[in-house]
Amino acid sequence: MSNVICSCMLGDNAKVRLHLSKLLQSEIEQIYGNEGDAEAASQLCEIELKCCRRDFFENTSGTQPEVGQAVIVEADGGYDYGIVYSTGLIAAKKYHLKGLDKKERKLPALLRIADEQDKADFQIVVEREPSIRDLCVSRIKAHKLQMKLVEIDLRLDQQKVTIFYTATHRVDFRALVRDLASEFKARIQMVQITTREEARRANSFGACGCILCCSSWMQKIHSNPFADRHDHSEQSSGDNHAHNVIGQCNRPKCCLGYSKPEKGRRKSRPEKYPPLGSKVATPQGTAIIESIDPARKMISLRYSEDDTRKQLDLAEFNALFVKKNV
Structure with missing residues (x-):
């Protein structure tokens, strides 16, 4: 997989998803109505951060933000920049469906609505990230670490750099962290992710021609x-x-x-199909059933002597090789 370019908060994909989120917000509020504690729900917001991260925050700003609005949120001893993804009853419903309401934890705070200075600072961070990435890649090569850098996230206050990577085994990156901390004068956090998570962050298109399910609508991989x-x-x-x-x-x-398959529907592989890997005797020699295509009702044979292949439809195969009960 090529290097990931996360577009969760940038580009056309983000604009389309935010537009859909706004439509969902207005439509589903009519369905839910005043269900639950509306006052408590009004204090809950789902915020989308960089690197395809979403989390729930308690609104302490004193104003009700709108979907798609930029906000400043509390983040691990500092602050970060995010986009409002859902609010009110919709955010409360998502919070409940994910089972987070059953966990006793204090939610981080949504501090305030982002102003023009915050947006300018965010653009500075975005412009600085490519150079940070290039330096991290060079340091990884210098330390000869068997890991792939997927993405980096520089927090808005520029006091923390999060590095997302993939690796097939455990990596001792202590020397790398010390090197990067002295270079950036910031706290370094290494986060290992799976290849599925890497694909989700790519926001690319699948073989079906649509955006990957894990990038567009799936909540859990x-x-x-x-x-x-x-x-x-x-x-x-x-x-x-x-x-x-x-x-x-x-x-x-x-x-x-x-x-x-739906309930009551017949299995797509009925019993009249022969088992894969079984051998049949033909005039050309012994053949092995290599694959079966139920959609086209075709059976693929491979001859063990010369490794040639032949395809027969199911009717022809049954006429040649299946014994008839008299």
Whole structure:
């Protein structure tokens, strides 16, 4: 996967998503009405920060922010810049659905609405981040660390730099952190993420032509979306199996978790299909059933002697190899 360019708060994707969020805010408020504690809900806001992070904040600004409005929020001993994603009853509903209301924790505060100076400071931070990234990449190479830098986040107060990376094993980055801390005069935080999270931050397009589900609408990424679909690999053609089920994260596609058959529907692999890997005797020699395509009702045979392949439709295969009961 190429270097990730997160567009959660920048670019056309952010404008479209914020517009949809505004429409959702106005429509669903009519559905929920005055459900729950409206006064408590008015103090809850869902804020989107850089690097595709969203969190809930308690509104202490004294004013009710609107969706899409820039705000300044409390962040780990400092402050940061964010965009309001949902407020009021909508934010309270999301907070409840995620189960966060069951946890006893103090929410960080939404300090105030961002002014022009805050927006100018945010642009300075955005312009400075590419040079910080380049320096981090050079330091990683100098220390010969087996890790891939995915993204960096410079906080608005420029007192903390968060580095998101992927690695296949544990990395000893203590020397790297000391080097970067002396260079930037700021606190360094290393955060390891998965390849699925890396793909989510890319905001790119999948094979279907749409933005990746994990980047657009999914709240939670599946760990193994078709763990209970043992027949899925048998249903796919051997030639394009990887293209069909493997996503940009080099893991099974999350959308496969939503492709389960409806209740009462017949299985897509009926019993009349022969098992994969079984051998059949043909006039040309012994052949192995390599793949089955139920959609086209085609069976692919591979001859073990010369490794040639042949495709037969189901009717032809049954006529040649299936014994008829007399």
